[in-house]
Amino acid sequence: MKLLHGLFSVLFIIEFSELQGKHGFFSQALLKGEVIENMSQAKFVAGIHVPANHPNDANRIKMSTCTAFILSKTEIITNAHCVYDAPYVYVVAGTKVVSDANQKIKIIVEKENIAWHSHYSHLIFGAFDIAKITLKTPLEFSDTVGSIELVDKDYKLNDPSEVVTAYGYGVLNNTRPSILRRCDANYISDVERANTFKPRQTLDFTTGEATNDGEIITPGDSGGPVVSKTNGKIVGINTGYRTTGGRGSFLPITLFLDFIHDPKSVKPIPPPLTSNEAKFIADIMAPAKFLTAYKEDYADANETNQLNFNAIILSRTEILTCAHSVLGAPYVYLTVNKLSRNATKLKVTKDQIEIHEKCALSRFAFNVAKITLEEPLEFNDNVGSIDLVDRDYKMNDPSEIVTVYGDMVLDGTVRTRRFDTKYLDGAKCKPKLGAAFDANHLMCYTSDGSMETSSTFGPIGGPMISKKNNKLVGMTIFHLVGELVVFQPIAPLLDWIRKPKVRRNQIRSI
Known part of the structure; x- marks a missing residue:
């Protein structure tokens, strides 16, 4: 024929x-x-x-x-x-x-x-x-x-x-x-x-x-x-x-x-969060041209090209996020009440950003930054804070369930979602993540299989909340698509979060 x-x-x-x-x-x-x-x-x-x-x-x-x-x-x-x-x-x-x-x-x-x-x-x-x-x-x-x-x-x-x-x-x-x-x-x-x-x-x-x-x-x-x-x-x-x-x-x-x-x-996609459910989550929008962690990838980007990350509201004036989300930027924009039509967008300048003194781009550990706002946020039903765990809190029970929050690419669109998972200790993460992974200071979890992520989207900078005490126990800082997601436990950072020792926007190169 x-x-x-x-x-x-x-x-x-x-x-x-x-x-x-x-x-x-x-x-x-x-x-x-x-x-x-x-x-x-x-x-x-x-x-x-x-x-x-x-x-x-x-x-x-x-x-x-x-x-x-x-x-x-x-x-x-x-x-x-x-x-x-x-x-x-x-x-x-x-x-x-x-x-x-x-x-x-x-x-x-x-x-x-x-x-x-x-x-x-x-x-x-x-x-x-x-x-x-x-x-x-x-x-x-x-x-x-x-x-x-x-x-x-x-x-x-x-x-x-x-x-x-x-x-x-x-x-x-x-x-x-x-x-x-x-x-x-x-x-x-x-x-x-x-x-x-x-x-x-x-x-x-x-x-x-x-x-x-x-x-x-x-x-x-x-x-x-x-x-x-x-x-x-x-x-x-x-x-x-x-x-x-x-x-x-x-x-x-x-x-x-x-x-x-x-x-x-096939696990269903977790539904988008409401404003009230995401009240302690904020957005960081940083000009890609200046971010140290992305300069090579965005060498031709102009100042108007933005990269989006998640952040966590700790108090009316304190915001926690990843260091690489703000590093090198002369300013970033912070958005609260992000899921509402009444979202508030604030410009945050370099002198309001503090980077952990132990943070290094060649390592995942201590990849944390704190933003101090000049004007306090107005808390309401859609804007609020999350409590921190105590200093002696230990993540040593592999059966403990935590909830991960943040922007995720699911169904081809970016939505703010959450999913439950169990954490893995550092010793189990290191073989896959290599020498850059500091098992003494970091841990990891596995995504639920429905999450599609890229270099610019994912729950990076988003909170991990314990299902047991409803407090902040970790912050997502890095992911491998479809595999392990690295997070920074919060308890070891409490002294720095409450009283930062370093007040400069610098980072070690090694």
């Missing part, structure tokens, strides 16, 4: 689409490609019918279409945006034309049997865009209905010459019916797409053709499988957003194997 190279364009936000209401967008994609004439060639591909206008359409007559793939007789995988919050969907299988009314296999699936990734947000296209449908009645496998295997967790797409095949029920020329097609493509490395913003989970693929024929946007292919030509297994799932130049996006399936095997194993 003659193969026509395909063009992909997936998930384009549109205001008046077939998936109005809570969905907010429809899927698009495979326009040209080889039409599947014999379903035995693609018996693992399924279709999804979703009520397009729920809950406004009482009759639920108008349906939208997505693609899916079959993992087993009871497991179907598709995009989260295809099924998100739908009261029910239909799964069709063994068909070349998904929009046919008279399907031999058409199974209704109620909402309680549809699980989308708990980190998915319909506002952030591409990120965590995966869902699992569980059938109560198993499919009957045949020459036209079957399953496909997933690649292993350690599988890596590391050869841009590798060919993948994408499948989908995309509508050609916006004309029904939705016919199953497939198309070969090469994936594009992260280096080649470095200047294009996309969720960090996605990879691009290209057919090598330009999208200049006016047939770019058609619904139907989202959720379709991306299969390796090398091993015949699933390597990805169509997703993403509008692309040009014959490009599309897919989620590497290796990132979601845990979810696929057990959707409940």
